[in-house]
Amino acid sequence: MTPARTMAPDAHARSAPSTPRLTAHRTRFAPAPTGYLHLGHVANAIWVWRLARETGARVLLRIEDHDRKRCRPAYDAALLEDLEWLGFVADDGPVRQSDDEGPYAAALDQLRREDAAYGCDCSRSTFEKWADDHARRWHGPGCPGGCRDRALDGPVLRVALGGGSEAWMDLLVGPCTDEVAADGDVPIRDRDGNWTYAFSVVVDDLRQGVDLVVRGRDLLAATAVQIRLARRLGRTSPPTFAHHSLLRDADGRRLSKADGATGVRELRTVGMTAQEVIDLAAAAAGPPDLEPNEHAGFGVSHQG
Numbered sequence: 001m002t003p004a005r006t007m008a009p010d011a012h013a014r015s016a017p018s019t020p021r022l023t024a025h026r027t028r029f030a031p032a033p034t035g036y037l038h039l040g041h042v043a044n045a046i047w048v049w050r051l052a053r054e055t056g057a058r059v060l061l062r063i064e065d066h067d068r069k070r071c072r073p074a075y076d077a078a079l080l081e082d083l084e085w086l087g088f089v090a091d092d093g094p095v096r097q098s099d100d101e102g103p104y105a106a107a108l109d110q111l112r113r114e115d116a117a118y119g120c121d122c123s124r125s126t127f128e129k130w131a132d133d134h135a136r137r138w139h140g141p142g143c144p145g146g147c148r149d150r151a152l153d154g155p156v157l158r159v160a161l162g163g164g165s166e167a168w169m170d171l172l173v174g175p176c177t178d179e180v181a182a183d184g185d186v187p188i189r190d191r192d193g194n195w196t197y198a199f200s201v202v203v204d205d206l207r208q209g210v211d212l213v214v215r216g217r218d219l220l221a222a223t224a225v226q227i228r229l230a231r232r233l234g235r236t237s238p239p240t241f242a243h244h245s246l247l248r249d250a251d252g253r254r255l256s257k258a259d260g261a262t263g264v265r266e267l268r269t270v271g272m273t274a275q276e277v278i279d280l281a282a283a284a285a286g287p288p289d290l291e292p293n294e295h296a297g298f299g300v301s302h303q304g
């Protein structure tokens with residue numbers, strides 16, 4: 001469960017021993033094989049393995065290859081090799097979303113039985129036209145074409161999520177509340193017949209017993225939808241979420257792959273050691289805004 005090396009600068013090692021500790025059963029590290037491992041993945045891995053250690057959770061390695069168009073076997077193999085080189089060893093997996101279609105089809109059947117899944121032929125321009133006509137963004141529930149009442153077969157499938165909001169206590173952000181239908185009902189299958197990210201991760205986290213989700217803050221806005229979708233699929237208690245900050249350069253600007261020099265392969269090629277790569281990612285991720293244990297006692301405890 002524990003990576004072989006010290007993973008983080010001093011700021012990451014602080015803890016508040018007087019607060020109650022969160023326990024969790026399982027978390028996951030879940031890269032998509034649509035490119036090589038980069039420093040953003042490494043920062044995420046530092047957080048995943050750190051919070052796994054602190055909560056007693058096992059780490060599942062899940063390869064998220066639901067997007068058949070963009071995923072490549074060569075990237076898949078390279079992700080595994082770079083992770084091993086860095087010293088991040090998962091307790092379970094790797095499992096791939098492409099290993100078994102069954103769970104997604106079963107989840108779709110369940111939504112259909114509850115009349116919660118529907119075909120939709122709205123294009124981007126349907127949404128844009130609605131927004132132009134009404135001088136605001138589409139806000140749901142549903143979609144602007146009223147597809148739920150039209151009994152379409154697809155190609156896109158959406159899940160009726162209803163309105164309102166979801167609240168959760170984020171381990172690293174603090175208390176959060178977000179509107180569920182801020183962009184209408186979310187697609188669960190896309191135009192190419194692929195299960196969407198939102199749908200596949202919710203199905204996977206549920207069936208794989210993941211009760212701690214550790215990921216970058218760019219996915220904070222996807223959380224309310226995923227909590228609601230999980231409820232639709234019968235999950236009574238949502239996972240605990242921990243959204244960590246994203247990589248920044250020395251001037252505080254967000255680093256992305258487009259900035260170059262963030263690929264683990266490139267850094268290996270120029271002679272950096274695994275520890276140096278980990279230190280670089282930890283430094284770019286910056287000190288945590290909040291210590292996780294500050295929130296650990298707040299209604300999110302999973303007693304193991």
Ligand SMILES: [Zn+2]
Nearest residue numbers: 120122143147
């Ligand atoms: Zn529609």
